[in-house]
Amino acid sequence: MDKIxxxxxxxxxxxxxxxxxPLYVLTIGALKPLSEVLTTPVYVPSTNIDLTTLFRVAGxxxxxxxxxxxxxxxxxxxxxxxxxxxxxxxxxxxxKLKDVxxxxxxVATYLPYQSAVVPLARFMTExxxxxxxYGIALGLLIFFIPFATLMMLIFITAIPRSVVEAAEIDGAGEMLIFAKAVLPLLGPAFTSVATYLTISGWNNFFIPLALSRTYNNHITLKVFSYVGQSGNLYNEMFSAALIASLPPLLLFIALGRYFIRGLLVLGSGGK
Structure with missing residues (x-):
């Protein structure tokens, strides 16, 4: 029984x-001096920790x-x-158009980026x-809104309709009902969706790539720029990847309990 x-x-x-x-390899690789980068495998820890590359890449x-x-x-x-x-x-x-x-x-939520990238890039260029x-922000927003709508619709079904009915009896209009009665109850849901979209946008590579000529508009593009054509100094690549991964990780740690609370609301199905 104990084994089970x-x-x-x-x-x-x-x-x-x-x-x-991978996190272990990423961390030890970012702390290696150039001499060990050229002579040791990526999974072997450094005997002489060097923060020079990490600070230079951070700058x-x-x-x-x-x-x-x-x-x-x-x-x-x-x-x-x-x-x-x-x-x-x-x-x-x-x-009757509600179902449509x-x-x-x-459909818009699960639309692949690749299917819309050409008209999207042309729209931004024109x-x-x-x-x-601004172009990258608008591109992300176009793809994020359907997902956010679908997720918030699932969350909003957990709100008792009696809350809205009580506000209607008091004579409140739709926007006032939304602002005063519905939106405050969507706090965990709003936090969960916003946190997920922030992390998703931070890690997105395809949309910034399709809407940019340079590497300086988005962090994923900048990290990709450390991949050389003839050779790679993996301590630079690992340093860039490690630094780029810290903001979404810290965000999730800070807002993790709200994110999980929102998921619990979603899992309860409004019960």
């Missing part, structure tokens, strides 16, 4: 070790990290808010937004 109980813990520990292995990435934050955070918050409005409108809708609109939102932070 021990088995799940061993499986979890094994999965954790597999997950930690190179600092403006790009700022650009990425200025794009991703407002985009995630805006998409979550617009998605909340869209979800509320669909939740309250009585028209739901299908459209679902309006002078190509290779700009």
């Amino acid at each position: 109980r021990l088995l799940p813990h061993l499986i979890i520990a094994g999965i954790g070790a597999l997950w930690a292995l 190179e990435l600092a403006p790009v990290l700022l650009n990425t934050a200025l794009v991703v955070i407002p985009t995630a918050l805006g998409a979550a808010f617009i998605g909340s409005l869209g979800a509320y409108a669909l939740w309250r809708a009585t028209t 609109l739901l299908v459209v939102v679902a 309006r002078g937004l190509f290779d700009t932070l």
